Amino acid sequence: MSPQGTGERSRLTIDYRNSMADAVGEQHGVSDAMLDEIAPEVAAQHERLVAEHEAGGQRWMDLPSDTGLVEEIEAFAAEARGRYRDFILVGIGGSSLGAIATVQALAHPYRNLLSDERRGGPRFFVLDNPDPEKVAATLATVDLPNTLVNVVTKSGQTAETMANFLAARQALEAAVGRERAREQIVATTDPKVGLLRALADEEGYRTFPVPPGVDGRMTVLSAVGMLPAALCGCDIGGLLAGARAMRASTESGDVRRNLAYLLAAISILADTRLGKSILVTMPYADALFGLSDWFRQLWAESLGKKLSLDNEVVFTGQTPIKALGAIDQHSQIQLYTEGPNDKLISLIGVDAYRAEVTIEEAPAGAPELDYLKGAELGQLLRREQHATAWALTEAQRPNFTMSVPTIDAAILGEFFYLYELQTVMGGALLNVNPFGQPGVEAGKNATYALMGRKGYEDLREELTATDGAGERHRWGGGRPPPPHPRE
Amino acid sequence: MSPQGTGERSRLTIDYRNSMADAVGEQHGVSDAMLDEIAPEVAAQHERLVAEHEAGGQRWMDLPSDTGLVEEIEAFAAEARGRYRDFILVGIGGSSLGAIATVQALAHPYRNLLSDERRGGPRFFVLDNPDPEKVAATLATVDLPNTLVNVVTKSGQTAETMANFLAARQALEAAVGRERAREQIVATTDPKVGLLRALADEEGYRTFPVPPGVDGRMTVLSAVGMLPAALCGCDIGGLLAGARAMRASTESGDVRRNLAYLLAAISILADTRLGKSILVTMPYADALFGLSDWFRQLWAESLGKKLSLDNEVVFTGQTPIKALGAIDQHSQIQLYTEGPNDKLISLIGVDAYRAEVTIEEAPAGAPELDYLKGAELGQLLRREQHATAWALTEAQRPNFTMSVPTIDAAILGEFFYLYELQTVMGGALLNVNPFGQPGVEAGKNATYALMGRKGYEDLREELTATDGAGERHRWGGGRPPPPHPRE
Numbered sequence: 001m002s003p004q005g006t007g008e009r010s011r012l013t014i015d016y017r018n019s020m021a022d023a024v025g026e027q028h029g030v031s032d033a034m035l036d037e038i039a040p041e042v043a044a045q046h047e048r049l050v051a052e053h054e055a056g057g058q059r060w061m062d063l064p065s066d067t068g069l070v071e072e073i074e075a076f077a078a079e080a081r082g083r084y085r086d087f088i089l090v091g092i093g094g095s096s097l098g099a100i101a102t103v104q105a106l107a108h109p110y111r112n113l114l115s116d117e118r119r120g121g122p123r124f125f126v127l128d129n130p131d132p133e134k135v136a137a138t139l140a141t142v143d144l145p146n147t148l149v150n151v152v153t154k155s156g157q158t159a160e161t162m163a164n165f166l167a168a169r170q171a172l173e174a175a176v177g178r179e180r181a182r183e184q185i186v187a188t189t190d191p192k193v194g195l196l197r198a199l200a201d202e203e204g205y206r207t208f209p210v211p212p213g214v215d216g217r218m219t220v221l222s223a224v225g226m227l228p229a230a231l232c233g234c235d236i237g238g239l240l241a242g243a244r245a246m247r248a249s250t251e252s253g254d255v256r257r258n259l260a261y262l263l264a265a266i267s268i269l270a271d272t273r274l275g276k277s278i279l280v281t282m283p284y285a286d287a288l289f290g291l292s293d294w295f296r297q298l299w300a301e302s303l304g305k306k307l308s309l310d311n312e313v314v315f316t317g318q319t320p321i322k323a324l325g326a327i328d329q330h331s332q333i334q335l336y337t338e339g340p341n342d343k344l345i346s347l348i349g350v351d352a353y354r355a356e357v358t359i360e361e362a363p364a365g366a367p368e369l370d371y372l373k374g375a376e377l378g379q380l381l382r383r384e385q386h387a388t389a390w391a392l393t394e395a396q397r398p399n400f401t402m403s404v405p406t407i408d409a410a411i412l413g414e415f416f417y418l419y420e421l422q423t424v425m426g427g428a429l430l431n432v433n434p435f436g437q438p439g440v441e442a443g444k445n446a447t448y449a450l451m452g453r454k455g456y457e458d459l460r461e462e463l464t465a466t467d468g469a470g471e472r473h474r475w476g477g478g479r480p481p482p483p484h485p486r487e
Numbered sequence: 488m489s490p491q492g493t494g495e496r497s498r499l500t501i502d503y504r505n506s507m508a509d510a511v512g513e514q515h516g517v518s519d520a521m522l523d524e525i526a527p528e529v530a531a532q533h534e535r536l537v538a539e540h541e542a543g544g545q546r547w548m549d550l551p552s553d554t555g556l557v558e559e560i561e562a563f564a565a566e567a568r569g570r571y572r573d574f575i576l577v578g579i580g581g582s583s584l585g586a587i588a589t590v591q592a593l594a595h596p597y598r599n600l601l602s603d604e605r606r607g608g609p610r611f612f613v614l615d616n617p618d619p620e621k622v623a624a625t626l627a628t629v630d631l632p633n634t635l636v637n638v639v640t641k642s643g644q645t646a647e648t649m650a651n652f653l654a655a656r657q658a659l660e661a662a663v664g665r666e667r668a669r670e671q672i673v674a675t676t677d678p679k680v681g682l683l684r685a686l687a688d689e690e691g692y693r694t695f696p697v698p699p700g701v702d703g704r705m706t707v708l709s710a711v712g713m714l715p716a717a718l719c720g721c722d723i724g725g726l727l728a729g730a731r732a733m734r735a736s737t738e739s740g741d742v743r744r745n746l747a748y749l750l751a752a753i754s755i756l757a758d759t760r761l762g763k764s765i766l767v768t769m770p771y772a773d774a775l776f777g778l779s780d781w782f783r784q785l786w787a788e789s790l791g792k793k794l795s796l797d798n799e800v801v802f803t804g805q806t807p808i809k810a811l812g813a814i815d816q817h818s819q820i821q822l823y824t825e826g827p828n829d830k831l832i833s834l835i836g837v838d839a840y841r842a843e844v845t846i847e848e849a850p851a852g853a854p855e856l857d858y859l860k861g862a863e864l865g866q867l868l869r870r871e872q873h874a875t876a877w878a879l880t881e882a883q884r885p886n887f888t889m890s891v892p893t894i895d896a897a898i899l900g901e902f903f904y905l906y907e908l909q910t911v912m913g914g915a916l917l918n919v920n921p922f923g924q925p926g927v928e929a930g931k932n933a934t935y936a937l938m939g940r941k942g943y944e945d946l947r948e949e950l951t952a953t954d955g956a957g958e959r960h961r962w963g964g965g966r967p968p969p970p971h972p973r974e
Contacts, residue, residue: 093817109624113599113610123600129814130871132864133894134773136842137596156853160813163859163867166846195853202852277827278765278806286621297818304822317826319765321808326647327616329930330580331784335791338926339804340764355623359653365689366643366682371940372650377619380650380938384617387933390950394929407620439825442881443816446874451867453858463877 010242010249012414014259016400018389019266019344024396028276028341030269038265038429039255045428046253046261059213060420063221064243064413070236073208073223076186077230081121084184086142089228090165091152092128095188097297098220098416099228100126101290105412106234109286121233122148127164135167144175148231152188152224154210156195159447188223215435217298220416235409242413250421260421263400267344267422268429270398271318276344279318280336283348284325284385287407292322292348295419302423302434316430318344326384333388337395345392345399349385352406353378497729497736499901501746503887505876506753506831511883515763515828517756525752525916526742532915533740533748546700547907550708551730551900557723560695560710563673564717567609571671573629574609576715577652578639582675583615584784585707585903586715588777592899593721596773608720609635614651622654631662635718639675639711641697643682646934675710702922704785707903722896729900737908747908750887754831754909755916757885758805763831766805767823770835771812771872774894779809779835782906789910789921803917805831813871820875824882832879832886836872839893840865 021029052058080087089099103124108114112123125138149172151165172181182203189196191209200207208223210216219225221243226236252258255265270276279299281292304317323332325347336343355378362373385401392399404411427434449459508516539545567574576586590611595601599610612625636659638652659668669690676683678696687694695710697703706712708730713723739745742752757763766786768779791804810819812834823830842865849860872888879886891898914921936943936950 092814097818109621110628113628129773129811130864130867131771131773132840132842132844132868134596135844135864139844141597141600157855158817159859159867159871160817162856163846163862163864166849166856166859167844167864170847195850195855199850199853277829284618286616286618300819300822300826304824304826306825315825315827317822319808319822319826319830321806324616327579329927330645330647331584332787332791333930334924334926335787335804335806337791337929338793338802339787339791339806340802342764342806353619355619357619357622357626357654359650360657362653363682363686366686367941368644368682369649371935371938372646372653375650375938377617377622377650377654380617380646380934381619383937384646384930384934387930387937387950390933391927391930395926437821439821439882440816440878442824443820443871443874443878446877447867447871448858450870450874451858451862454854463874 010245010259010414011405011411012246012259012418013403014263014400015403016262016266018393019270019398019400023393024398028274028396029398030266030274034269034273035255035265038269041429042255042258042261042265042425043253045425046258048428049424050253057213058424059211060215060218060221061247063211063214063219064240064247064417066222067237067240069223070226070240073227073230073236076206076208077121077227080148080231081233083146084122084148085116085146086125086148087122087228087231088125088127088138088142088147088149088168089152090127090149090161090168091188091224092158092160093297094216094219095152095154095158095161095224096126096128097217097290097294098225101294102220102225102229102234102239102412103232104290105287105407106229106409107232111232119233121231122146124228124232127168128160130160130163135164139168139171144172145180147172148184148186150186150188150227150231151196152210153196154190154194154216156189156197156199159444159451162195186227188227215302217301218420220294221413238409239413239416242410243417244413245410246414246417246421250418260418261425263418263422264425264429266400267318268426270344272430274398275342276398277318278321278343280321280323280332280343280345281348282323282325282328282345284381285348285350285353285407286324288348288350289322289324291412291415292324294416296320296322298419298423299426301437303426303430303432304439305430305432306439307432316432325388326381329384329388333391336397337391341397343397345397347385347389347399347401349382349401349403350378350407351382351403353381354407497732497746497901498892498898499733499746499905500890501750501887502890503749503753505880506757506885506887510880511885515761515883515885517753517761517885521756521760522742522752525756528916529742529745529748529752529912530740532912533745535915536911537740544700545911546698547702547705547708548734550698550701550706551727551734551904553709554724554727556710557713557727560714560717560723563693563695564608564714567635567718568607568720570633571609571635572603572633573612574635574637574715574718575612575614575625575629575655576637576639577614577648577655578637578675578711579615579645579647580784581703581706582639582641582645582648582711583613584704584777584781585712587613588781589707589712589716589721589726589899590719591777592774592894593716593896594719598719606720608718609633611715611719614655615647617647617650622651626655626658631659632667634659635671635673637673637675637714637718638683639697640683641677641681641703643676643684643686646931646938649682673714675714702789704788705907707781708900725896726900726903729897730904731900732897733901733904733908737905747905748912750905750909751912751916753887754805755913757831759917761885762829763885764805765808765830767808767810767819767830767832768835769810769812769815769832771868772835772837772840772894773811775835775837776809776811778899778902779811781903783807783809785906785910786913788924790913790917790919791926792917792919793926794919803919812875813868816871816875820878823884824878828884830884832884834872834876834886834888836869836888836890837865837894838869838890840868841894
């Protein structure tokens with residue numbers, strides 16, 4: 001456990017003044033009156049969450065306390081780090097985004113290029129997309145006899161994951177034979193039920209649990225996220241300690257004293273009352289871009305819901321966007337500043353980066369560049385972040401800044417827990433169930449039908465019937481349109 | 488030049504039926520009547536573009552014809568590919584996104600991990616963000632005595648690029664001395680004026696031109712995008728041939744016969760008439776994710792503009808989102824299907840991926856997975872794409888599908904030219920100037936002010952004055968808020 005991550009106190013701070021009406025005007029900013037108004041609802045929902053947790057629900061809140069699991073994972077990972085040259089994580093969505101975010105934040109940016117000694121553990125590959133180009137390249141690049149495969153799916157039903165796993169497994173078996181291949185596979189899945197559980201039991205794979213009662217997108221602090229992180233040498237004890245620190249800092253039901261609830265309230269008010277239908281998360285650190293992508297799934301799948309209210313159907317949910325400072329100043333800030341005022345923008349700043357690069361000399365004969373002489377890059381990046389916050393505010397674009405002292409395992413754990421609690425409260429304030437993803441069933445079923453899975457014959461017939469749209473909308477250099485959705 | 492990319496005929500096709508009212512309803516789909524209505528405006532703007540081009544404007548349209556530049560770049564790159572082990576591109580925004588998109592689409596997914604022989608050219612690194620962690624790691628990872636640095640900025644004013652360049656240059660100089668370092672630097676910049684031009688002339692750097700009269704985000708088909716691509720072994724002749732093929736296929740002023748204008752019309756109508764304020768670009772191929780990111784800059788910076796009309800200020804521009812199929816089915820499709828109906832979604836499909844991976848065996852004892860036996864991953868991915876288009880349409884979410892026969896240099900060139908023309912027409916239909924980015928000046932100036940650049944003293948004073956907001960909105964575990972925007 002990192003010395004900072006003792007669970008004593010969270011270190012993440014926020015300055016949300018620029019999201020308030022005082023800074024960006026009544027039309028675009030949250031007012032104190034709005035916060036007053038929503039405070040009783042936040043307090044009531046907080047009571048409900050606490051009660052549900054005490055009654056055995058909201059199990060994701062308990063993950064940060066499972067230090068026994070950390071020990072078990074560490075024991076496995078310590079041995080595997082010494083044994084394997086390569087490691088493939090097979091998983092998609094909630095089964096890969098957390099691990100990717102963690103390794104990106106905590107490992108060397110070019111970890112796979114380091115020498116075996118410097119790397120301290122296997123190279124890290126992810127098979128998330130069933131893209132044959134990527135999968136074939138991955139299986140041809142790794143050193144199969146010295147590769148560990150971790151397949152992650154709670155149910156074993158996920159088409160992409162099972163397809164990628166079966167492809168990886170047959171490559172392993174071709175390289176080392178069926179017996180040895182079994183020893184190179186570890187499954188993270190439901191402890192009791194499901195297709196992958198049955199397969200793992202039959203084949204004798206080592207397994208780790210996907211925690212029951214926890215939504216897939218909230219499993220980063222379980223074996224789902226922590227096993228890959230530990231294999232890449234990340235401090236998973238520190239991760240949980242940070243999450244515990246944030247949990248301890250977010251026990252109040254007062255919207256102004258609970259950072260997660262405050263962020264939920266500002267975001268939901270900005271969306272529903274001020275037309276900020278887009279939530280941009282823009283860290284000023286390459287290492288935190290994966291965190292932004294992880295949050296993007298959490299916010300979108302949890303709050304993007306269809307509600308039937310009084311004979312009316314309501315579609316909820318802000319659209320989350322992952323951005324990266326300062327890069328997106330050269331891509332998106334023009335739109336964020338002068339385009340539609342429909343965004344709430346979250347900047348993430350780092351007080352002390354883990355490296356310093358100082359420019360010793362500016363070119364002689366170019367006085368315009370003198371300001372760079374003696375400049376340190378982290379200082380430049382922070383000033384760009386401050387300048388962007390100021391320029392957005394001048395243009396009446398609501399924004400807030402989250403700041404961390406540095407990037408380490410505990411801070412990442414704080415972010416994970418904070419965002420999860422913020423999202424659960426966001427769902428409560430929108431009156432939607434933040435768990436589950438009923439809207440993806442239709443597409444999943446259509447895939448099964450097109451793939452010829454048994455039980456989906458009727459849908460297959462519907463999908464492959466002539467659609468009768470004729471020639472009118474066809475396009476392209478003489479080619480017929482793609483068979484769409486026909487096969 | 489690739490045999491396919493002979494400039495004869497474009498190969499990209501579109502099926503846009505699912506974006507029409509017939510498929511998703513009058514409230515969400517473009518109608519034939521709307522296309523009829525906008526057709527005269529499209530035709531008139533087309534005439535204007537043609538006239539401007541004939542009068543010496545719209546110079547980006549000429550880039551695909553510059554085969555002389557291809558020869559010059561190829562000659563330089565052929566020699567450099569044999570000489571250097573590593574290559575660092577220093578540039579940001581329009582000076583890096585095109586090269587990244589090209590290398591990602593055309594090179595091996597793990598190119599930097601391949602052996603020197605298999606790679607056929609130097610490893611590829613990009614210094615875009617002035618993130619000290621990334622910059623320090625990059626400069627420590629490359630083999631400096633055998634590294635080529637390509638700095639790309641038209642003016643030489645871009646703070647991030649010049650800072651990163653000066654950091655890279657001092658590392659080179661420390662490794663090989665000042666004289667040899669000069670030979671390892673190539674500058675892509677304005678042929679005549681600017682800070683980098685002056686510096687390059689003084690130091691004797693080899694240079695390539697940023698084409699005059701072309702906006703930075705439309706320079707991918709110039710030396711800006713093509714030099715890095717050629718250094719990584721991409722077929723830049725094929726790239727231009729594909730762009731010429733698309734140019735030849737988009738000469739009509741008829742909105743229904745010009746693919747670029749049709750896409751512009753559908754997007755702008757969906758935005759301004761149907762409330763689709765978000766444009767998602769979701770290729771079903773890892774290799775095309777960079778293209779989606781390149782387009783995201785193009786669409787956002789070109790159309791995200793502030794307009795003063797009749798004493799009213801209007802903020803224009805759809806918000807572009809980069810997504811990736813099938814991964815984002817497990818992250819964003821819940822929101823896209825059941826969240827607010829405020830998106831137009833562009834799927835990109837690939838008829839034949841460059842690799843095949845076939846699953847030979849499904850697990851015995853799990854009949855639910857039988858459908859994967861004999862399945863090929865590309866087939867699975869295409870069916871997921873078709874299923875997603877179908878499910879979106881069922882939920883009345885407008886979408887269209889662009890299809891390509893495979894991914895190669897010529898197809899990428901088609902995309903680049905198509906998207907550029909679409910964007911220029913989009914600006915015309917919105918009545919905004921698609922060139923320039925006036926909205927980023929405030930933030931740039933604030934950065935200069937905070938960095939102490941001469942001439943920005945007044946702004947610095949304004950930014951660092953006490954802002955008087957007091958304690959009210961401070962947050963965090965006892966820490967004062969970040970000095971924001973104060974330093």
